[in-house]
Amino acid sequence: MTITLEQRLDAFRRLDEAKLTFARRDWFPGTSGNLSIKLSDEPLQFAVTASGKDKTKLSPEDYLVVDGNSQPVEPTALKPSAETLVHAVVYRVIPTAKACFHVHTVWNNLISELYFGQRAFSIQGQELIKGLGIWEENARITVPIVENFADIPTLASAIEKVITPEVPGVLIRNHGIYAWGDSDFAAKRHLEAFEFLFEYHARWLQLRQAAVAAP
Numbered sequence: 001m002t003i004t005l006e007q008r009l010d011a012f013r014r015l016d017e018a019k020l021t022f023a024r025r026d027w028f029p030g031t032s033g034n035l036s037i038k039l040s041d042e043p044l045q046f047a048v049t050a051s052g053k054d055k056t057k058l059s060p061e062d063y064l065v066v067d068g069n070s071q072p073v074e075p076t077a078l079k080p081s082a083e084t085l086v087h088a089v090v091y092r093v094i095p096t097a098k099a100c101f102h103v104h105t106v107w108n109n110l111i112s113e114l115y116f117g118q119r120a121f122s123i124q125g126q127e128l129i130k131g132l133g134i135w136e137e138n139a140r141i142t143v144p145i146v147e148n149f150a151d152i153p154t155l156a157s158a159i160e161k162v163i164t165p166e167v168p169g170v171l172i173r174n175h176g177i178y179a180w181g182d183s184d185f186a187a188k189r190h191l192e193a194f195e196f197l198f199e200y201h202a203r204w205l206q207l208r209q210a211a212v213a214a215p
Protein backbone atom coordinates (compact mmCIF):
# COMPACT_ATOMS: atom_id res chain seq x y z
CA MET A 1 0.00 0.00 0.00
CA THR A 2 1.33 3.42 -0.90
CA ILE A 3 1.25 6.02 1.82
CA THR A 4 0.36 9.41 0.41
CA LEU A 5 2.33 12.53 1.28
CA GLU A 6 -0.81 13.87 2.94
CA GLN A 7 -1.12 10.82 5.22
CA ARG A 8 2.52 11.02 6.15
CA LEU A 9 2.37 14.74 6.97
CA ASP A 10 -0.81 14.23 8.95
CA ALA A 11 0.92 11.53 11.06
CA PHE A 12 3.96 13.80 11.56
CA ARG A 13 1.69 16.66 12.66
CA ARG A 14 -0.11 14.41 15.16
CA LEU A 15 3.25 13.16 16.45
CA ASP A 16 4.31 16.78 16.93
CA GLU A 17 1.18 17.37 19.00
CA ALA A 18 1.74 14.33 21.25
CA LYS A 19 5.42 15.12 21.56
CA LEU A 20 4.87 18.72 22.69
CA THR A 21 2.22 17.62 25.19
CA PHE A 22 4.57 15.08 26.77
CA ALA A 23 7.54 17.45 26.58
CA ARG A 24 5.61 20.02 28.64
CA ARG A 25 5.41 17.37 31.36
CA ASP A 26 9.16 16.68 31.21
CA TRP A 27 8.54 13.16 29.98
CA PHE A 28 11.56 13.15 27.60
CA PRO A 29 14.61 13.62 29.86
CA GLY A 30 17.97 13.36 28.12
CA THR A 31 16.50 12.68 24.62
CA SER A 32 14.73 9.57 25.96
CA GLY A 33 11.37 8.41 24.63
CA ASN A 34 10.00 7.54 21.21
CA LEU A 35 6.61 7.82 19.53
CA SER A 36 4.91 6.22 16.57
CA ILE A 37 1.67 6.31 14.59
CA LYS A 38 0.65 3.42 12.35
CA LEU A 39 0.00 4.19 8.70
CA SER A 40 -0.82 0.76 7.28
CA ASP A 41 -1.25 -2.85 8.39
CA GLU A 42 -0.51 -4.91 5.29
CA PRO A 43 2.33 -4.28 4.96
CA LEU A 44 3.02 -2.79 8.38
CA GLN A 45 4.27 0.79 8.04
CA PHE A 46 4.44 3.46 10.69
CA ALA A 47 5.80 6.93 11.31
CA VAL A 48 8.35 6.92 14.14
CA THR A 49 10.62 9.41 15.86
CA ALA A 50 14.20 9.64 14.60
CA SER A 51 16.82 8.38 17.05
CA GLY A 52 18.63 10.60 19.52
CA LYS A 53 16.68 13.79 18.87
CA ASP A 54 15.77 16.30 21.54
CA LYS A 55 12.09 15.43 21.82
CA THR A 56 11.24 18.73 23.47
CA LYS A 57 11.89 20.49 20.14
CA LEU A 58 10.30 20.46 16.69
CA SER A 59 12.41 20.18 13.56
CA PRO A 60 11.77 19.08 9.96
CA GLU A 61 13.93 16.01 10.69
CA ASP A 62 12.00 14.50 13.57
CA TYR A 63 10.20 11.55 11.96
CA LEU A 64 10.48 8.94 9.25
CA VAL A 65 8.33 6.10 7.95
CA VAL A 66 9.51 2.53 8.52
CA ASP A 67 8.29 -0.96 7.69
CA GLY A 68 7.74 -3.98 9.96
CA ASN A 69 11.49 -4.71 9.90
CA SER A 70 12.27 -1.21 11.22
CA GLN A 71 13.68 -0.23 7.82
CA PRO A 72 12.97 3.21 6.33
CA VAL A 73 10.53 2.86 3.43
CA GLU A 74 12.48 5.39 1.39
CA PRO A 75 16.05 6.69 1.38
CA THR A 76 16.74 9.05 4.28
CA ALA A 77 19.69 10.23 6.33
CA LEU A 78 17.55 9.85 9.46
CA LYS A 79 17.99 6.87 11.78
CA PRO A 80 14.79 5.40 13.19
CA SER A 81 14.47 5.17 16.97
CA ALA A 82 16.77 2.52 18.42
CA GLU A 83 13.60 0.93 19.86
CA THR A 84 11.59 0.86 16.63
CA LEU A 85 11.37 -2.93 16.86
CA VAL A 86 9.34 -2.61 20.06
CA HIS A 87 6.77 -0.49 18.22
CA ALA A 88 6.64 -3.09 15.43
CA VAL A 89 6.02 -5.86 17.98
CA VAL A 90 3.20 -3.86 19.61
CA TYR A 91 1.54 -3.32 16.21
CA ARG A 92 1.90 -7.00 15.32
CA VAL A 93 0.62 -8.43 18.63
CA ILE A 94 -2.14 -5.82 19.13
CA PRO A 95 -3.56 -5.27 15.64
CA THR A 96 -6.02 -2.63 16.92
CA ALA A 97 -3.13 -0.41 18.10
CA LYS A 98 -2.76 2.67 15.91
CA ALA A 99 -0.32 4.68 18.02
CA CYS A 100 2.38 3.71 20.49
CA PHE A 101 4.12 6.09 22.89
CA HIS A 102 7.19 5.48 25.07
CA VAL A 103 8.37 7.72 27.92
CA HIS A 104 10.83 7.53 30.77
CA THR A 105 9.55 9.07 34.01
CA VAL A 106 10.76 8.82 37.59
CA TRP A 107 7.39 7.32 38.64
CA ASN A 108 7.31 4.60 35.99
CA ASN A 109 10.96 3.76 36.75
CA LEU A 110 10.28 3.51 40.51
CA ILE A 111 7.25 1.25 40.03
CA SER A 112 9.09 -0.94 37.51
CA GLU A 113 11.94 -1.52 39.96
CA LEU A 114 9.77 -1.95 43.04
CA TYR A 115 7.61 -4.65 41.43
CA PHE A 116 10.13 -6.28 39.11
CA GLY A 117 10.29 -9.27 41.49
CA GLN A 118 6.66 -10.04 40.62
CA ARG A 119 7.20 -9.15 36.94
CA ALA A 120 3.98 -7.13 37.20
CA PHE A 121 2.37 -4.16 38.91
CA SER A 122 -1.27 -4.49 39.97
CA ILE A 123 -3.64 -1.82 41.20
CA GLN A 124 -7.35 -1.88 41.99
CA GLY A 125 -10.25 0.44 42.67
CA GLN A 126 -8.82 3.62 41.14
CA GLU A 127 -11.08 5.83 39.03
CA LEU A 128 -8.31 6.46 36.49
CA ILE A 129 -8.40 2.76 35.53
CA LYS A 130 -11.38 3.88 33.43
CA GLY A 131 -8.90 6.00 31.47
CA LEU A 132 -7.49 2.68 30.25
CA GLY A 133 -10.89 1.78 28.79
CA ILE A 134 -11.69 -0.62 31.67
CA TRP A 135 -15.11 0.28 33.08
CA GLU A 136 -15.98 -2.61 35.41
CA GLU A 137 -16.67 -1.75 39.06
CA ASN A 138 -13.61 -1.95 41.33
CA ALA A 139 -11.49 -3.16 38.41
CA ARG A 140 -8.00 -4.49 39.00
CA ILE A 141 -5.33 -4.09 36.34
CA THR A 142 -1.98 -5.79 36.02
CA VAL A 143 0.79 -4.17 34.00
CA PRO A 144 3.57 -6.58 32.98
CA ILE A 145 7.21 -5.66 33.67
CA VAL A 146 10.10 -6.97 31.56
CA GLU A 147 13.85 -6.86 32.12
CA ASN A 148 15.67 -3.97 30.48
CA PHE A 149 17.60 -6.04 27.92
CA ALA A 150 20.17 -3.91 26.09
CA ASP A 151 19.76 -6.08 23.00
CA ILE A 152 16.65 -4.68 21.34
CA PRO A 153 15.50 -7.90 19.61
CA THR A 154 15.71 -9.63 23.02
CA LEU A 155 13.78 -6.76 24.63
CA ALA A 156 11.16 -6.82 21.86
CA SER A 157 10.75 -10.57 22.17
CA ALA A 158 10.29 -10.30 25.98
CA ILE A 159 7.61 -7.65 25.37
CA GLU A 160 5.94 -9.76 22.69
CA LYS A 161 5.47 -12.58 25.23
CA VAL A 162 3.70 -10.52 27.91
CA ILE A 163 1.53 -7.87 26.25
CA THR A 164 -2.21 -8.42 25.90
CA PRO A 165 -5.13 -6.45 24.48
CA GLU A 166 -6.65 -6.15 28.00
CA VAL A 167 -4.04 -3.73 29.39
CA PRO A 168 -2.58 -1.23 26.88
CA GLY A 169 0.91 -0.95 28.29
CA VAL A 170 4.11 -2.64 29.43
CA LEU A 171 6.82 -1.49 31.82
CA ILE A 172 10.52 -2.02 31.21
CA ARG A 173 12.55 -2.29 34.41
CA ASN A 174 14.30 0.96 35.33
CA HIS A 175 13.68 2.22 31.82
CA GLY A 176 10.11 3.33 31.07
CA ILE A 177 6.72 2.43 29.69
CA TYR A 178 5.25 1.67 26.27
CA ALA A 179 1.54 2.49 25.99
CA TRP A 180 -0.67 2.18 22.93
CA GLY A 181 -4.22 2.73 21.78
CA ASP A 182 -6.56 2.47 18.83
CA SER A 183 -5.90 6.18 18.09
CA ASP A 184 -3.25 8.67 19.12
CA PHE A 185 -5.84 10.21 21.46
CA ALA A 186 -6.41 6.82 23.14
CA ALA A 187 -2.67 6.09 23.41
CA LYS A 188 -2.17 9.49 25.08
CA ARG A 189 -5.09 8.90 27.45
CA HIS A 190 -3.68 5.49 28.39
CA LEU A 191 -0.20 6.88 28.98
CA GLU A 192 -1.59 9.64 31.20
CA ALA A 193 -3.73 7.17 33.15
CA PHE A 194 -0.76 4.85 33.72
CA GLU A 195 1.43 7.69 34.88
CA PHE A 196 -1.27 8.90 37.29
CA LEU A 197 -1.64 5.38 38.73
CA PHE A 198 2.14 4.95 39.14
CA GLU A 199 2.57 8.30 40.86
CA TYR A 200 -0.47 7.77 43.07
CA HIS A 201 0.74 4.36 44.17
CA ALA A 202 4.33 5.43 44.85
CA ARG A 203 3.17 8.48 46.84
CA TRP A 204 0.61 6.36 48.73
CA LEU A 205 3.37 3.96 49.82
CA GLN A 206 5.47 6.90 51.02
CA LEU A 207 2.60 8.51 52.95
CA ARG A 208 1.55 5.25 54.50
CA GLN A 209 5.12 4.63 55.60
CA ALA A 210 5.34 8.11 57.09
CA ALA A 211 2.03 7.61 58.92
CA VAL A 212 3.18 4.28 60.38
CA ALA A 213 6.49 5.83 61.50
CA ALA A 214 4.79 8.86 63.10
CA PRO A 215 4.71 8.78 66.92
Ligand SMILES: CSC[C@@H](O)[C@@H](O)C(=O)COP(=O)(O)O
Residues within 6 Å of the ligand: 030, 031, 032, 033, 034, 049, 050, 051, 052, 053, 080, 081, 082, 083, 102
Ligand atom coordinates in the same frame (compact mmCIF):
# COMPACT_ATOMS: atom_id res chain seq x y z
C1 LIG B 1 19.02 8.58 25.95
S1 LIG B 1 18.44 7.33 27.00
C2 LIG B 1 17.12 6.57 26.13
C3 LIG B 1 17.43 5.61 25.00
O1 LIG B 1 18.39 4.69 25.37
C4 LIG B 1 16.13 4.93 24.63
O2 LIG B 1 15.66 4.14 25.69
C5 LIG B 1 15.06 5.89 24.25
O3 LIG B 1 13.98 5.92 24.80
C6 LIG B 1 15.30 6.85 23.12
O4 LIG B 1 16.02 6.28 22.08
P1 LIG B 1 15.78 6.79 20.58
O5 LIG B 1 16.74 6.01 19.75
O6 LIG B 1 16.05 8.27 20.57
O7 LIG B 1 14.32 6.50 20.28
Ligand SMILES: [Zn+2]
Residues within 6 Å of the ligand: 032, 033, 034, 083, 102, 104, 175, 176
Ligand atom coordinates in the same frame (compact mmCIF):
# COMPACT_ATOMS: atom_id res chain seq x y z
ZN1 LIG C 1 13.58 4.24 26.14
